[in-house]
Amino acid sequence: MLKRIFQAPPRYWLILVVVVFFAGLPTVVTSFQSAEWAEVMIFAVVIMGLNILVGYSGQISLGHGAFMALGAYTTAILIHRYQLNYLATIPIAGLVTGLVGFLLGFPALRLSALYLALATFALAVVTPSLIKRPEQLTGGVQGILLLPPDPPQFAKDMFAAVTGTPMTSDQWIYYVSFACALVLFWLAWNLIRHRPGRALRAIRDGEVAAAASGINIAGYKTLAFGISAFYAGVAGSLYGLVIGYVSPDTFPASLSFQLLAGAVIGGLASISGPLLGGIFTFWLPIVSSQFVAGQDWIPAQISSVFKNAGPAVSYGALLILIMIFAPNGVSGLILSTYTRLRRRLRGAGEPGSGQIPPDHQTVESPAT
C-alpha cells in the first residue's frame, strides 16, 4: 500500500500539494484576501464549465456571464423572497441554470461554432438590460442585497482551533467555494476521462466521423451545454454570496469575454487550465492597475486613467500574444516545457518520454 502511494505519478502529488495549499490558505491570509481567493475559486469553477463546452465539445460560448447572472439571481431571489437557506440555494441555482443551458443547447445545435459565438456574444450584451426589466423580481437597477452568511458552529470551532482567531463570513464563504470547486473539478475530471468525455472529444474533432461511430451528437452537445451552464450557475450563486449583492452591472458583457479569455489563457482541454484561468481572470486586472498605481514616476493623472483602462489594454495585448505564441494556453506551455525538459534529461530515445498527451494538442492543432 505504502509502496503504491510512493510510486504514484507526480501529477497526483501535484494535485495533493495544490489542494492542501488552497485548504490552508485562509489560515494564513486576511479575511479580505480570503474573499478574493473565493472569487478565484468561483472563476475557476465557471471556467471549468466553459472548458467542458469549448475545450472538449468545441462549441464557443461568449455568454457565460449570462449563466452566472441567472445562477446569482436564482440564489438572491430564493433567499430574499422565500427565505431559503443560502446553502440550499447553491445546488438549486446550478440546476435551474443547467436546465436553461440544456434547453438553449437545442437551438445551439443548429449553429456553427462561429454563429454560436455571435449569438452568445449578443446574449452577453443584452443580459444587463434584460435583468433590469422584471423589477419586482430582480430589484431593477438597484439589484438585491445579500447578507453575509454566518459560519456554522463546527467550522468556527475548527478554524479557531487552528488559527486562534474567530472565523469570518468571508473565510467561511471561501471554504464553501473551495468545496464546490473541489467537487466540480473532480466531477469534470471523471466526466472527461470516461465515455462522455471521449464522445465529446470525438464530436469536436470530427462530427461526421463521430456520428458514424454511433455517438449521439445532439444528445452529447446539449448535455455539454447543460453541464457547462450548471457549473456557471453554481459559480454565479457563489459569486452573489461573496460580493454580497447582485445587480445588472455585476454581470456586464465584458465578464463573459473575460471568462472565455481566462479559459483560453489557462489552457483549453485540460484540468489545470481552468484553475490557472481563474487565477488569471481575477488577478490580472487588479495586479496591472495596482502595479501602475504603485509606480511613483508615473504622473497621477495617467495612473488614474490607467486604473480604468489598464486592465483592458494588458488583457487585450496578452490575449493576442498568447494566441500567437502559445495557443495551448499557460497549462499547455508548462506541459510542453516540462516534457521538453524531461526529454532533455532522460535522453530522447527512451520510450514513453517526450510525448505530449494528444488531449493537449488537438484543440489548437493548425488546420491543414
Next chain:
Amino acid sequence: MQEFLQQVLSGIASGGIYASLALALVLIYNAMGLVNFAQGEMAMFATFLAFTLIDHGLNYWVALPLTLLLAFAAGVLIQRVVIRPVERAPILTLVIVTLGLATLFNGLAGFLFGYVPRSFPSPFSVLTVNLAGAFVSYRDLGVMGVSAVVLVLIYLLLQRTTLGLALRAAAHHPDASRLLGVRVSWMLALGWGLASAAGAVSGIMVAPILLLDPNMMQTVIIYAFAAAVLGGIESPLGAVVGGVIVGVTVNLAGAYVPGVGGDLQLAVAFAIIVAVLVLKPNGLFGHAAVRRV
C-alpha cells in the same frame, strides 16, 4: 400615420449606420470566414481619431476622408501584424484574437481619450424638413446620403474594378487565385483595410447621435450583427438590406410594441439574430453552405 412615417424614416437612417458596420463584417467574413468581434471597437477608435483631427481645427470634410485613410491603413496593419500569424489557426483562436483586439482598442481609447462622453460635431443641422408629411432632420438625411455613397463606392470597387475582382477571387478560391498571380495574403489585408474604413464611417455617423465614448459601439455592433446575419453574412447587398430592416424594425418596436421601449431595443436585435440563425441560418441573401466531408 405621420408619426409612423417618421419612425420609419429615422429607422432607415440608423439602418444606414448599421449597414456600414454590417458591410465591414461581411467584407472580413468573405475574406477569411471570420466574424470580427473587434469591428465595433475599431470603428470607435477611428471615430476618436476623427474627433481629434476636428478638435485640432480641421474641417469636417477634410477630417472625414483623412480618418478613413488612417482607418484603412490601420486595418491593413492589424491584419499584417496580428491576424496573419494566426490566419490558419482554428476558428476559436481567431475569435479570441478579435476579442483581444476589441478589448485592446476599448482600453486604449479609454487610456488616450478618457471615459467622459463627448459631443461629436455633425455637418448636418438637426433642423427638420417636411418630406411628404413627415418631418425628417437634415442630420438623418445626411446620414442616409453618406451611408449610401459609401455603400455604392464599395460596391463599385468590388464589382467593377480589377482589384475588386482579385479581392473576391482571393476570398472564394485562394489557391486558384494564387496560381493566377493574385497576392492572396495582401488581398486579405486589403479586405481588412476596407472593412476598417467602412466601419469608421458608421462610427463617425453614429457619434453625433450617441455621444462619443469608448463603449459607444457596443450596442451598434449588436445591431450590425443582426443586420449581417439577417442579410446572410456573406452578402454585401444583404448587409445593406438587413441594416435597413433592422433599423426600421427596432425603431418601430421601440415606439409601438408595448413593453419594449428604449431599453429593450437591443433585445429586439438579439431576438432577430436568434430567430434568423435558428429558422433561416443563411439569411435573406446567403447561399446554403454545402460542405464536403
